[in-house]
Amino acid sequence: MKVLMFGWEFPPKIYGGLAVASYGITKGLSLQGDVETTFCLPKPCGDEEKFLNIVGMNQVPIVWRDVNYDYLKSRLSTSTPEQYYAFRDHIYADFSYMHVNDLGCMEFAGGYPGNLHDEINNFSIIAGVVARQQEFDIIHAHDWLTYPAGVHAKMVSGKPLCIHVHATDFDRSRGKVNPTVYAMEKNGMDHADCIMCVSELTRQTVIHQYHQDPRKCFAMHNAVYPLSQDLLDIPRPDHSKEKVVTFLGRITMQKGPEYFVEAAALVLKRTRNIRFVMAGSGDMLDAMINLAAERGIADRFHFPGFQRGRQVYEAYKNSDVFVMPSVSEPFGIAPLEAMQCGTPSIISKQSGCGEILEKVIKTDYWDINAMADAIYSICTNPSLFQYLQEEGKKEVDGITWEKVGLRIRALYEQVLKNYGK
Amino acid sequence: MKTICLYFEIHQIIHLKRYRCFDIGRDHYYYDDYENERGISDIAERSYIPALNTLIEMAKNHGDAFKVALSISGVALEQLEVHAPGVIELLHQLNDTGCCEFLCEPYSHGLSSLANEDCFREEVDRMRTKIKQVFGKEPKVFRNSSLIYSNEIGATVADMGFKGMLTEGAKHILGWKSPHYLYHCAMNPNLKILLRDFKLSDDISLRFSNTEWSEYPLFADRYIDWIAALPEEEQVINIFMELSALGIAQPLSSNILEFIKALPVCAKERGVTFSTPTEIITKLKSVDQVDVPYPMSWVDEERDVSPWLGNVMQREAFNKLYSVAERVHLCDDRRIKQDWDYLQASNNFRFMTTKNTGIWLNRGIYDSPYDAFTNYMNILGDFISRVNSLYPVDMDNEELNSLLTTIKNQGEELAALNKEVEMLQAKLEKAEGKKEPVAKKAVEKKPAAKKAAPKKE
Numbered sequence: 001m002k003v004l005m006f007g008w009e010f011p012p013k014i015y016g017g018l019a020v021a022s023y024g025i026t027k028g029l030s031l032q033g034d035v036e037t038t039f040c041l042p043k044p045c046g047d048e049e050k051f052l053n054i055v056g057m058n059q060v061p062i063v064w065r066d067v068n069y070d071y072l073k074s075r076l077s078t079s080t081p082e083q084y085y086a087f088r089d090h091i092y093a094d095f096s097y098m099h100v101n102d103l104g105c106m107e108f109a110g111g112y113p114g115n116l117h118d119e120i121n122n123f124s125i126i127a128g129v130v131a132r133q134q135e136f137d138i139i140h141a142h143d144w145l146t147y148p149a150g151v152h153a154k155m156v157s158g159k160p161l162c163i164h165v166h167a168t169d170f171d172r173s174r175g176k177v178n179p180t181v182y183a184m185e186k187n188g189m190d191h192a193d194c195i196m197c198v199s200e201l202t203r204q205t206v207i208h209q210y211h212q213d214p215r216k217c218f219a220m221h222n223a224v225y226p227l228s229q230d231l232l233d234i235p236r237p238d239h240s241k242e243k244v245v246t247f248l249g250r251i252t253m254q255k256g257p258e259y260f261v262e263a264a265a266l267v268l269k270r271t272r273n274i275r276f277v278m279a280g281s282g283d284m285l286d287a288m289i290n291l292a293a294e295r296g297i298a299d300r301f302h303f304p305g306f307q308r309g310r311q312v313y314e315a316y317k318n319s320d321v322f323v324m325p326s327v328s329e330p331f332g333i334a335p336l337e338a339m340q341c342g343t344p345s346i347i348s349k350q351s352g353c354g355e356i357l358e359k360v361i362k363t364d365y366w367d368i369n370a371m372a373d374a375i376y377s378i379c380t381n382p383s384l385f386q387y388l389q390e391e392g393k394k395e396v397d398g399i400t401w402e403k404v405g406l407r408i409r410a411l412y413e414q415v416l417k418n419y420g421k
Numbered sequence: 422m423k424t425i426c427l428y429f430e431i432h433q434i435i436h437l438k439r440y441r442c443f444d445i446g447r448d449h450y451y452y453d454d455y456e457n458e459r460g461i462s463d464i465a466e467r468s469y470i471p472a473l474n475t476l477i478e479m480a481k482n483h484g485d486a487f488k489v490a491l492s493i494s495g496v497a498l499e500q501l502e503v504h505a506p507g508v509i510e511l512l513h514q515l516n517d518t519g520c521c522e523f524l525c526e527p528y529s530h531g532l533s534s535l536a537n538e539d540c541f542r543e544e545v546d547r548m549r550t551k552i553k554q555v556f557g558k559e560p561k562v563f564r565n566s567s568l569i570y571s572n573e574i575g576a577t578v579a580d581m582g583f584k585g586m587l588t589e590g591a592k593h594i595l596g597w598k599s600p601h602y603l604y605h606c607a608m609n610p611n612l613k614i615l616l617r618d619f620k621l622s623d624d625i626s627l628r629f630s631n632t633e634w635s636e637y638p639l640f641a642d643r644y645i646d647w648i649a650a651l652p653e654e655e656q657v658i659n660i661f662m663e664l665s666a667l668g669i670a671q672p673l674s675s676n677i678l679e680f681i682k683a684l685p686v687c688a689k690e691r692g693v694t695f696s697t698p699t700e701i702i703t704k705l706k707s708v709d710q711v712d713v714p715y716p717m718s719w720v721d722e723e724r725d726v727s728p729w730l731g732n733v734m735q736r737e738a739f740n741k742l743y744s745v746a747e748r749v750h751l752c753d754d755r756r757i758k759q760d761w762d763y764l765q766a767s768n769n770f771r772f773m774t775t776k777n778t779g780i781w782l783n784r785g786i787y788d789s790p791y792d793a794f795t796n797y798m799n800i801l802g803d804f805i806s807r808v809n810s811l812y813p814v815d816m817d818n819e820e821l822n823s824l825l826t827t828i829k830n831q832g833e834e835l836a837a838l839n840k841e842v843e844m845l846q847a848k849l850e851k852a853e854g855k856k857e858p859v860a861k862k863a864v865e866k867k868p869a870a871k872k873a874a875p876k877k878e
Contacts, residue, residue, distance in 0.1 A: 381798050
């Protein structure tokens, strides 16, 4: 089975959870043995793993240019001249009014630049070329940025479209949606033959806020990759005297950082030998620093900033409790990673990952009393810490991408069977 | 001749309220009054009252042919006295018919039998006195909380003067043996053991209204047929359950009470009788000992103590609670003693179970085992600090123990000396009575001087 996949992020370049999930899904599919994936990315860096076929959209021509082989070879970083010529044969309209370079390709900034909407549009134009050239059975588009491309590919090829909802604008904005984004999401969902949502929570949002047919919406929970030995070996510092409670993620409205600060203030009223760490960056960082100062807990409350790569795991290992008080979290992979590191997690009931996790403490995001109580309890009762640490690790080790890949493939087959009927 | 021993238990815990870590040291009241009142009234109305009315009616209609045994935990009795006195009234009526035997159980419905023998003996004694006070007869047969039993518990119970004890007829203990005989404790043959037939008991308490059950609908004549069809030598059929099985676990709409009501008639037709535990113990001889080296209970598939002590959280809570047992035992603060009873109730530990039994467990106000643990540990934190404030904290238990022993020994010494004084006094009176009764005044002064003597030591 051949899958044409559209995505915006892919490791090793990681902007957020989307990259990790994209990697997991494609890897899970590749482990099935009979699924061949072509993954279209705006701007690959060339260091991606080779278990799948990566197409750099910035190297697909949309305007016919006569370039010779050797020049191409020197210019193309992630694809071959043969691929370039193949794509060039499938240019379908006159885009010479667009801003293209000497190869007839469009440049991408990558990530989430200011002109994101232009890049999304360009991406879908190029998708038309790719869809004409490639041979595939099914289309799979990740998140709203690539929905237009997915829809375009479906129009061109007549193949069924699966879209993968990693988040909706309802989650990001606490209900005050951006109409442009909403329109794009809704259009993608309307055209999709199958909507995979990262949790039942998201599935309900898709059904109720985007008015989709429940019969084509499926919950497809994410998973985690086993940690490398190198990361597992990071030592756990001795915290017998002082405990550390960590928040790690973007400091934005969606993640509910203020509830973490408030809960910390409550805990610190009761005991002083706990430190709180809020790692990450975001538009609410300054407000949170102010809030911590206002509550008079700044001496026990730390902001180490954005954490990269290994630092993230060091932060998990250095914590006695990991807290994710998200107001609305489609899935939330962080607590699973914390659990892999043997750190007990407290998550909000509004988090999708709670649907597949048992060995975590769940509270409502707004219930700072319950959250404070749970933090205090893990820090003061060694048995609770030990139980959540050991059982949590066991639980999360059973959640693998391979199982997710198997389920996605089954869904593909179901979609193909029913398509056009 | 076969005989059925029908036994019901009455127990409801005192619900704990939501208690946050900030409340520690500030709020010393731990109970959810509203939930307690609502819970007990609801159960009384839906289960206890109709069920007891049925039992009374059966007792009146069948006279001596119907017998039943009941036990009630101290905490449940307290709650019924306050919130549902009508149930107590019915218990008295049932008691007056003469066909009901009351058994004894630990006052708190707790796990003290697994932790602290002194504490266990104390609460059993207290319950025994209370039952005697309320129902006029001293119980001879004992049932532990959730039928927890092991050889050692049996030995303690026998030592306290009980003649019999009820427990579970667990497969892993009995093996090929049948629960339909009378057994005795492996460590003390004087204590007779009645084993619950879990199949026949659960048919009523667990499966009766289950429409997917292959035997549904179950009628009394068929049920008695099963009993009558057992081998001739198997004579005792012990059917034990909670009283709330009639009405809560099996709703009244399933006609469970009509089923119970029909049992004596059907039994009579087939020559099966009813007996109380004491009657069985006195009439029958024990066939063998039951050897139970590790504690067992009537809960879950495993029939062990894992529903309360299965995970590390439960064990920590349990150990923390009983770490102050001695100090609580020592003190005479009434509120602490009362809290001690309520906190011991095994249900508090059950809420923290992480076992996946497939059967839905009502966790009350808690939405997860961690939540139950956190709340309980907060309360326990406050309780322990109150207990510790009674005695210097830096004094370790051993030191305290030795002081306690000294005090206890001195108490015993005092009692012995007092006895001696009395004896001497009596002797003196006798001697002086012979001589001259006028000298009585001088005699009375003498013991006072002697009493003061040991205090100086």
